[in-house]
Amino acid sequence: MKIENSYLNEVKIITPDIYFDERGNFSEVYKSSVFKNNGIRAKFVQDNEVRSKYGVLRGLHYQLKSPQGKLIRCILGTIIDVAVDIRIGSPTFGKHIKLELSADNKKMLYIPEGFAHGYLVTSKKSIVIYKCTTYYDENDQYGVIWNDKDLDINWNFETPALSQKDKTLPMLKINKNLPKY
8 A cells, every 4th residue: 555645744645555366356445554654543433425426516524623534535436536724824724635536546535634625526426435533513514615716726627516505615715614723
């Protein structure tokens, strides 16, 4: 398994080793000792699975009182995954990383607490699974609007399908509910 730092050091890009034979393939996608040896000390408590169709954009989401670290993996289709540093006082505040995750490339993205997360489905359909370090709390939902000009995220998509909630998220610079670094 290869674990590398991204432009945002705390966000890690993980590429599992894949072993092929005439039956198919095998890959180890999570091993706590390997993660720990590479600076990921997360303890995961919840797994989620999301099915979406082409053009759906989910995010940019985060929790504030019970922040979630996430290990994101796309097991069907292709997504553009984005993590944004929203920690007040961080030297990389407002910066983002964007990475294609797919069933074919098998890459994963580890996003620690203090980052907003979102993704755009670029295939006909997708299944995304992700591990979380804390439980989802419906009363602790926050976010940043997907097309915030100050974030300068190039989604390469003009009109994604958004939830009603995601359509009304604030821009980062006027967001009053942000974590501290």
